Amino acid sequence: MEKxxxxxxxxxxxxxxxxxxxxxxxxxxxxxxxxxxNAEPIIERLKEIANDEKNHQDKFRSLIGMLGGIPSMSIAETHPARTIREILEQNLKDEKEAVDTYRKIYEMIVKERGKGYYDMILEHEVRHIIMDEQEHITELELLLGKSGESY
Ligand SMILES: [Fe+2]
Ligand SMILES: [Fe+2]
Structure with a gap:
């Protein structure tokens, strides 16, 4: 891959x-x-999703290390919300932003395919993370009672 x-x-x-x-x-x-x-199942689900995000951190960190980079210790902007509806809507919006952002990364990896020796790992891992985020979108839409809206 070019420098x-x-x-x-x-x-x-x-x-x-x-x-x-x-x-x-x-x-x-x-x-x-x-x-x-009805809080308990929603709390459970949000904590499960949080755990997926933690696994994504690990994956991105090791991809960055693999490419010889230094993993960031900074945090992107967080968004407050108060009611159940606000919380679900806000996170749905953020999940969609994540998918859009990761899709750009994925497209770049595909464009650079064959130029380095990590292309398949990068493609596989980023694709897998995008699929997880798409599942999060499904979950949040189900909790909001609007299933399949983002298709
Ligand atoms: Fe994530
Ligand atoms: Fe997510």
């Missing part, structure tokens, strides 16, 4: 890592705010 595009890719992967840091914290924080009769 320029590797640096560009590392920048994008570090931005992705920062989004994952923010998502993890945001889901756990929001989970603490939810209360009421």
């Amino acid at each position: 320029m595009s590797k640096e560009e890719l590392l920048k994008m992967l570090n931005h992705a890592l920062e989004l994952e840091h923010a998502a993890y914290i945001q889901y756990l924080s929001h989970a603490e705010l939810i209360e009421g009769e």
Whole structure:
């Protein structure tokens, strides 16, 4: 891979890592705010999603290390929300932003395919993370009662 595009890719992967840091914290924080009769399953689900985001952090960190970069310790912007609906809507919006961002990374990896020796690992891992985020979108839409809206 050309030096320029590797640096560009590392920048994008570090931005992705920062989004994952923010998502993890945001889901756990929001989970603490939810209360009421039907709260338990939603809290459980938000904590499960938070755990997926933590795994994504690990994956992005090792991809960055593999490319010789330094994993970011910064956190992207987090978004407050208060009611169950606000929390679900906010995280749905952020999941969609993550998919759009990771799709750009994926497209760059595909464009650079065959130029380095890590292309298949990068493609596989980023694709897998995007699929997880798409599942999160499905989950949040189900909880919001609007299934399949984002198809
Ligand atoms: Fe994630
Ligand atoms: Fe997610």
